[in-house]
Amino acid sequence: MASFEASSRDEGEGSNQTSLKTVRESLIRQEDSIVFSLIERARHPYNAAAYDNSSLKSSGCSLAEIFVREAEHLHAKAGRYDNPEEVPFFSEDLPLPLLPPYNYPQVLHPVAASVNITKTIWNMYFNELLPILTTKGDDGNYASTLALDLACLQALSRRIHYGKYVAEVKFRDAPMDYSSAIHDKDREALMRMLTFERVEEMVKQRVAKKAMVFGQQVTLEEDNWSGDTLNYKVDPTLVSRLYSDWIIPLTKVVEVEYLLRRLD
Ligand SMILES: C=C(O[C@@H]1C=C(C(=O)O)C=C[C@H]1O)C(=O)O
Numbered sequence: 001m002a003s004f005e006a007s008s009r010d011e012g013e014g015s016n017q018t019s020l021k022t023v024r025e026s027l028i029r030q031e032d033s034i035v036f037s038l039i040e041r042a043r044h045p046y047n048a049a050a051y052d053n054s055s056l057k058s059s060g061c062s063l064a065e066i067f068v069r070e071a072e073h074l075h076a077k078a079g080r081y082d083n084p085e086e087v088p089f090f091s092e093d094l095p096l097p098l099l100p101p102y103n104y105p106q107v108l109h110p111v112a113a114s115v116n117i118t119k120t121i122w123n124m125y126f127n128e129l130l131p132i133l134t135t136k137g138d139d140g141n142y143a144s145t146l147a148l149d150l151a152c153l154q155a156l157s158r159r160i161h162y163g164k165y166v167a168e169v170k171f172r173d174a175p176m177d178y179s180s181a182i183h184d185k186d187r188e189a190l191m192r193m194l195t196f197e198r199v200e201e202m203v204k205q206r207v208a209k210k211a212m213v214f215g216q217q218v219t220l221e222e223d224n225w226s227g228d229t230l231n232y233k234v235d236p237t238l239v240s241r242l243y244s245d246w247i248i249p250l251t252k253v254v255e256v257e258y259l260l261r262r263l264d
Contacts, residue, residue, distance in 0.1 A: 018107050020169045024199070027162060028206070033155040035210045038133060038242075039233045041148040045137030050146055051126060064126070067146040068153065084108060087161045089118045089153065111261035112164045115254055121157055124246050125149075132238065159247060163254030170194055170255070171262055182263050190256050200248055204240045211236035 049055050050063045059066060072080075072088045079097035080086050083104055088094060130149075170193075171178045181189040215233035 017105075018165065018169055020166075020173065023162070023165050023169050026165075027159065027203075030155065030159045030162065031203075031207050031210055032214075034152075034159060034247075035207060035214055035234075035239055037148065037151040037155050038239060039211070039215050041130075041145070041152050042133050042234045044134065044141055044145045044148070045139055046130065046134040047138050047140075047142060047145045049138065050142045050149075051130075063142060064146055064149060068150055071150050084112060085158055085162060085165075086154075087116060087118060087157050089122055089157065091116075108164055108168055109258075109262055109264075111264050112168075112258060114261065115161070115164055115257045117160065117250060117254060117257075118157060120250065120253075121153070121160060124250070125153055125156060128246070129242060133234065156247065160250045161254055163251040164258045166251070167194065167255040167258040167262070171259060178259060179263060182259055185260060187256055187260070190259050191252060194252065194255050194259070200244070203248065204244050207243050208236040208240040211239040 050067075053060065053062050056063060056066070069090045072090055073095060075081070076088070076094040076096075077098050079099055079102065081088055081091075081094060082097055082101050084107075174193075177193060178190070181193065211234055212232060215236070217231060217233075
């Protein structure tokens, strides 16, 4: 595993199973889901009818919203939101899981449940990301398109809200330093303390590389494996930009919001 800027602080954590190292390893694995889901969604054009609030006159919302609401309803029955890493977009009136709850480890402070930026993620995904990820046009495959949107939204929500875990382990590593900034409600100091620019740079480079590797046309002819002649399924610089402009900044917003409530 790559060595991280803060690796010295990971050492000696002993009994603490969730360390900055394991949290970062999870973020690295989540990159795979995000990059794959973006590549899959980019197979279809934009398909505007699925997002138009006026297409379904009787409901007043878009087909996308109905799709995500009903999918979350079903996922709630299967226990998805028992896992504190999963944050639904429409948390009102979700049904209880049908199976008895699984005993997920309680790593976070209970205030974690109140940190939720799904509205921001929703707006970012539909207003900013989708128009640049997809080509213009309509292929009529709204169900497939929306199922792929759901996969993208879930992967993004999970990754961004995982900032709670990042913040928790950073807090446990340096409780005195963080506590004084939390008492002062000093967002800027918290943002400075939790930021590791070198790690962010590595993340941006790695996701661009993953977009190149996962997005190649794989053929059996040797020639097609030479990097610069390839036509990637999603522009690797777009994936890197998605991380630098939205995913990393929003993860850090979650980190700060969680820390501000960490001593409540
Ligand atoms: C997630 C972390 O916190 C911050 C956010 C990062 C991210 O979202 O990828 C990376 C580095 C830090 O600036 C971390 O330190 O690993």
